[in-house]
Amino acid sequence: MHSLAVKLILQRIAISLLTLLFVSVAVFLITGLLPSDLAEDLLGQAVTPEAAAALRETLGLDGSPLQRYVSWMTGFLQGDLGMSLVSQRPIADLIRERLPNSVTLAAITMALTIPFALSLGILAAVYRGSWFDRAASAMAVLLISIPEFVIATVTVIIFAVWLRWLPALSFSPDADSIWEVLRAYAMPVGVLVLSSCSQMIRLSRAAVIDTLKTSYIENATLKGARRWRLVFRHALPNAVAPIVNSIALSMSSLLGGVIIIETIFNYPGLAKLMVDAVTSRDMPLIQTCAMLFTGFYLILITAADIIAILSNPRLTDR
Amino acid sequence: MTALAFFHRRGWIVSPLTAACFAVILFWGTVALLAPWLIRYPIGEIVDYDYFSPVSSLNWLGSDYMGRDMYSRILMGARLTIGISLAGTVLAGVVGVAFGMIAGTIGGLFDQVLSRCIDAFVGIPNLLLALVIVAAGGSSIPVLILSVAVIFAPSCYRFSRSMAVNVGAMDFVVAARARGEGIVYLIRSEVLPNIIGPVLADMGLTFVKIVLLLSGLSFLGLGVQPPAADWGGLVRENMIGLSYGAAAVVFPCIAIASLTLAINMLIDNLPRRIRDRSPQ
Numbered sequence: 001m002h003s004l005a006v007k008l009i010l011q012r013i014a015i016s017l018l019t020l021l022f023v024s025v026a027v028f029l030i031t032g033l034l035p036s037d038l039a040e041d042l043l044g045q046a047v048t049p050e051a052a053a054a055l056r057e058t059l060g061l062d063g064s065p066l067q068r069y070v071s072w073m074t075g076f077l078q079g080d081l082g083m084s085l086v087s088q089r090p091i092a093d094l095i096r097e098r099l100p101n102s103v104t105l106a107a108i109t110m111a112l113t114i115p116f117a118l119s120l121g122i123l124a125a126v127y128r129g130s131w132f133d134r135a136a137s138a139m140a141v142l143l144i145s146i147p148e149f150v151i152a153t154v155t156v157i158i159f160a161v162w163l164r165w166l167p168a169l170s171f172s173p174d175a176d177s178i179w180e181v182l183r184a185y186a187m188p189v190g191v192l193v194l195s196s197c198s199q200m201i202r203l204s205r206a207a208v209i210d211t212l213k214t215s216y217i218e219n220a221t222l223k224g225a226r227r228w229r230l231v232f233r234h235a236l237p238n239a240v241a242p243i244v245n246s247i248a249l250s251m252s253s254l255l256g257g258v259i260i261i262e263t264i265f266n267y268p269g270l271a272k273l274m275v276d277a278v279t280s281r282d283m284p285l286i287q288t289c290a291m292l293f294t295g296f297y298l299i300l301i302t303a304a305d306i307i308a309i310l311s312n313p314r315l316t317d318r
Numbered sequence: 319m320t321a322l323a324f325f326h327r328r329g330w331i332v333s334p335l336t337a338a339c340f341a342v343i344l345f346w347g348t349v350a351l352l353a354p355w356l357i358r359y360p361i362g363e364i365v366d367y368d369y370f371s372p373v374s375s376l377n378w379l380g381s382d383y384m385g386r387d388m389y390s391r392i393l394m395g396a397r398l399t400i401g402i403s404l405a406g407t408v409l410a411g412v413v414g415v416a417f418g419m420i421a422g423t424i425g426g427l428f429d430q431v432l433s434r435c436i437d438a439f440v441g442i443p444n445l446l447l448a449l450v451i452v453a454a455g456g457s458s459i460p461v462l463i464l465s466v467a468v469i470f471a472p473s474c475y476r477f478s479r480s481m482a483v484n485v486g487a488m489d490f491v492v493a494a495r496a497r498g499e500g501i502v503y504l505i506r507s508e509v510l511p512n513i514i515g516p517v518l519a520d521m522g523l524t525f526v527k528i529v530l531l532l533s534g535l536s537f538l539g540l541g542v543q544p545p546a547a548d549w550g551g552l553v554r555e556n557m558i559g560l561s562y563g564a565a566a567v568v569f570p571c572i573a574i575a576s577l578t579l580a581i582n583m584l585i586d587n588l589p590r591r592i593r594d595r596s597p598q
Contacts, residue, residue, distance in 0.1 A: 015434070019441035026442075030454045141586060145579040147530045149537045149553060150571040153560060161563040256445040260534055264557075275538055278453040286453050293446050301441070 005309055012305045016298040023294045024076075028069050031283045076291065086282040094273060095288065102269035106258060108185065109192040113254075114247060117197035121204030121246075126231055128209060136201060143198035148260040152191045159187065188265045195261075196254040203246030207239040214238075241308040248304030255297055336587050342580035346573075349393055350400040357390035362545055370556070370564040380565030383556050388566050391552060392573055398548035399574070402459060403532055406466035407525040413467070414474025415517055419505050421475070422482025433479065436472045444469050444531055452540045462541060466528045477520045481513040488512075522585045526578045533574055549574045 075082060081091035124136040143151070159166045166187050211217065212235050220234050262272040274289035276282075349356065358378070359365045366377055366385040373380050379388040421429040451465040482505075485491060491508045499508075533550030535541035542548045547555060552570035560567050 015437050016441065018434070019438040022435075022438045023442055026447075027450055030450055141582055142579060145526065145582045146571075146575040147533050147537070147550070147578075149534065149550070150575055153553065153567055153571050156560055157563045157568070161561060252443050255443045256534065259445050259449070260537065263538055274449065275540070278449050278538075278540055281453060283453070286450060290446055290450050294442060297443055298441055 005312075008309050009306050012302055012309070016302045019298055020291075020294060024073060024291060025069070027287050027290045028072065029065075031287055072287070076288070081288050082284045084277075084282055084285045086277075086280045086285075091285055091288050094285070095270065095292065098268060098270045098273045099292075101267065102258065102262070102271060105185075105188060105192070105262070105267065105269060106254065108189050109196065109254065112189065113193045113197050113200065113250070116193060117200035117250075118204050118243065120197075121201045121243075122208050122231065122236070124201070125205045125208035125212065126227065133205075137205070140198040140201040140205075143194055144202070148191065148195040148257045149264060151195050152187075152261065152264050155187060155191050155194075188261050188267055192254065192257050192261050195257040196250045199250040199253060200246045203249065204239070204243045207242035207246070208235055210242075211235040211239045237311075240311040244304045244308045244311065248301040251297060251300050251304075255293065333587060336584060339580040339584035339587075342576055343584065346396055346400060346577050350396045353393040353397050357387075357393050359387040359390050361386065361391050361394050363387070370559040370562060370566055372565050379569045382552075382566040383559060388552075388569055391547060392549070392569055395547055395549045395552050395570065396573065398459075398542050398546060399529060399532065399550070400577075402462055402542070402548070403466070403525055403528040405463045406470070406528050406532075407521055409463065409467035410470040410524060410528075411474050411517075411521045414471040415478040417471075418475040418478030419482045419509055419513075420501070422479040423486055423504055423509055424501060425483075425486075429479075432475075436475055439472045440476065444527075445534060448531060448535055449538075449540065452535065457535075457540055457543050459542070462532065462535070466531060469531070470524050470528060474517075474521070474524060478513060478517050481516055482509050485509050485512045519585050519588060522581055526581050529574065529578055 072082075079092065081095065083089065084091050084094055087094070120136045124133040127133055166183055208231070212231075217230060217234055220230055225234070258269070259271040259275060261267065262269045263275050266272070270289060270292065274286065274293070277285040277289060364385045365387050366381040369381060369383050369385045371377060371381045371385075377387050377389065379392060382388055382391065417432065421432050447469050448465055451468070452461065455461040455465070486509065491504065494504055494508050532541055532548065533553075536548050536550030537554045539551075539554060542551050544551070544555070549570045553567060553574075556564060556566040556570075
């Protein structure tokens, strides 16, 4: 491999690690800034100075901020996530219950969004200026402009209220048949696909249009290559990097979407757990969720960046 | 269509679509400014004994889950949504663009360090960061303004920095540097006038992102707190009416969508020389 590619990849990983460190410090500082004393809050009426001090010690709230940060981080890295303040259960258990649900939701969504958005984007680029292109672009602008909960609201009104095909705003994970499971997932997944596809449609369209304008495409056209051969054989391999980038970018909107959608549809996932933690100000739980989300997000976008670097022949061929 | 004629005379070609978008934005701007004089009932007053009533001459946009007038609540909500978002945009824009221009113009270690930190910061998903800040700082309006400003200043920085770097390589700036002009002169007289168009267009897009983020937060119940309600909050409080397709859910959604869509389409259709977002 080219040394430049290695250097770029290492740089990318370094930036992600820096981001994670940044987030851990920021999350720790911000959540530590709370004006109220958590131990006294928790004890409520029964507060005595001794009891508060004892609770502070068990919660790990004594000691200097630096000490607390270091002990939190080392605990985190060793898989000791601490206790949730509100439910009084180990955070690791809460996460273990919720994580598979969120991963399932995100994975199904991505598995549908990527082919859907990329085929729309590529078709729009190939038939640039046609009614199809205009319709796809208009849809992308529409979807990028409206919040996820509006998409969800409109979808519920159409499919649950008018057509009565799907249940409104309820998610029952213990469905009996495949049909029931499909019905349960249809709305959350559908809304997430719609809310995270717009960026990908726009960027993949732009990427393919850019490569179709290059002189080697012109040359291939002059040599009489068919339109689809031109696209699949000549244009797409060179558009891989920006397309992978567009997928990475849409991860961000997917994550925002997951937070909103899990809340709307009452889906028992990690994002719902975090929103509830924010509502009840369960700081240790918020810290863990924020770290987990950022970690996942960074792994995905870093992977996308590395694929983009590796797919660039100028960086990998000798 | 006197506005159209005005633009045509100046040689600007304005499509009907652009004019329509502009009209929608102007409409919401005016509504936000004049809301206290336009509302028909005080927003907290229960005016209808029926809840989730449909559109009527009594309640122009129906009534909410408590029988309050939606028309008045949406108008006052416009003030909150647009006001907070605008304040956040201006704050993020001023700070981000100022540092971006300085870094892009002087370069060197300052630029290197700041840009790497910003790269790391941009890696944090927006809504996640907003949740953490709100969890700690509460959901008061100043905290909301500050948090959206903190979240979006880095992207303003990145955009204006890349534009400033491009302008900085042009002959007239190189010449000004060679004359020995100071950094303040360079930024104010050479860089800023040449990047202001794209930067303003970018801030328009940032405004939309802030409106979306803020409504999302309010929708989660973590933004503007009751009894006040911005548009996201209005959708949230009336969510139980969704299963009847209540007007009280539909109209705030239309309000948000019309504003954000109008701004995005307006900026998409700006003349190329203003809009050009890909720094050459």
